[in-house]
Amino acid sequence: KLFAFYSLRRHYRLCFNTSIPTALVSDDQRLVAVNPIWPVIPKDAQVRFLEHGRAFHVAMLRGFLSHEAGHVRFSGEKPSGLLGDVWNSLEDERLERLMCQVHEDLTATFTMLGDLFAARAQGSGGMRGETIEGVLYWGWCYDQAQPVWQAANQEQWQRIRLLVEAAWSAPDSEEVT
Numbered sequence: 343k344l345f346a347f348y349s350l351r352r353h354y355r356l357c358f359n360t361s362i363p364t365a366l367v368s369d370d371q372r373l374v375a376v377n378p379i380w381p382v383i384p385k386d387a388q389v390r391f392l393e394h395g396r397a398f399h400v401a402m403l404r405g406f407l408s409h410e411a412g413h414v415r416f417s418g419e420k421p422s423g424l425l426g427d428v429w430n431s432l433e434d435e436r437l438e439r440l441m442c443q444v445h446e447d448l449t450a451t452f453t454m455l456g457d458l459f460a461a462r463a464q465g466s467g468g469m470r471g472e473t474i475e476g477v478l479y480w481g482w483c484y485d486q487a488q489p490v491w492q493a494a495n496q497e498q499w500q501r502i503r504l505l506v507e508a509a510w511s512a513p514d515s516e517e518v519t
Contacts, residue, residue, distance in 0.1 A: 344404065345374050348411035348445065356407075365406040367413050376406050387461035388486075391450040405451045412437035418515040425519070428477055432509040432518050435481035439510060456482035464490045471495075473502050480506055 346352050354367075359375040367374045380402045383389060393401045416437045420426045442449045460482035463469050469479060471494030480503065483489035493499030509518045 345407045345411050348408040348441070349414040351411075351414055354414075365410050367410040369414065374407065374410050376403065376410075381458060381462055383458055384461045384465040387458070387465070389454055389457040389461060391454040392457075393454065401451050401454060404448075405455045408441055408445070408448055408451070409434070409438060409455075412441040416440050416515065418519075421519055428474070429515070429519055431478035431481065432506065433515055434478075435510045436512060436515070436518060438481075453485075457486070460486070460490050473498050476502065477506055481510070 345354055345356060354372045354374050357373065357375050358378045360377055360379055362375055362377050364381075365374070365376045380399070383392070392398070413433070417433050420433075421429050438448070438452045442452065460479060463479060463482075469475065469491050471492055473493060473495060476491060476493055476499055479491040480489075483491045484507075512518045
């Protein structure tokens with residue numbers, strides 16, 4: 343019901359799947375899948391709007407379901423290959439912004455998720471400052487007082503960042519492509 347509320351679509355099945363990283367949606371199969379094993383929060387992580395206990399579980403489920411619902415509402419077809427990976431990273435931030443315009447209550451949830459995933463990437467040593475990783479990580483970090491992701495090549499990143507941020511406000515996902 344929550345997915346139907348956010349997606350404005352009915353007849354999607356929900357399944358829990360521990361073999362996927364977080365969540366996914368398949369329009370062809372009318373399926374939304376969520377990994378119910380939530381990411382572990384690093385001990386020293388600065389996570390804004392962090393919920394605790396049952397509220398944390400509710401926020402995580404709401405965040406994943408509303409994010410995937412945003413793909414159903416606002417995303418076109420994902421390109422294949424590396425272009426598709428870059429497109430998905432850009433589209434993730436674009437659709438979350440659109441969802442927040444319609445459902446302001448999602449702003450805190452998406453902020454919490456972004457901070458959590460940024461902290462996990464930093465804690466795992468996954469952040470190397472490569473421009474290509476910035477396409478994804480910048481969506482999590484751009485509004486932090488001191489962003490945890492920093493580009494190794496600042497000159498290159500300043501040019502790419504303008505394109506990344508422009509994609510977030512593109513009128514449709516074809517423009518993102």
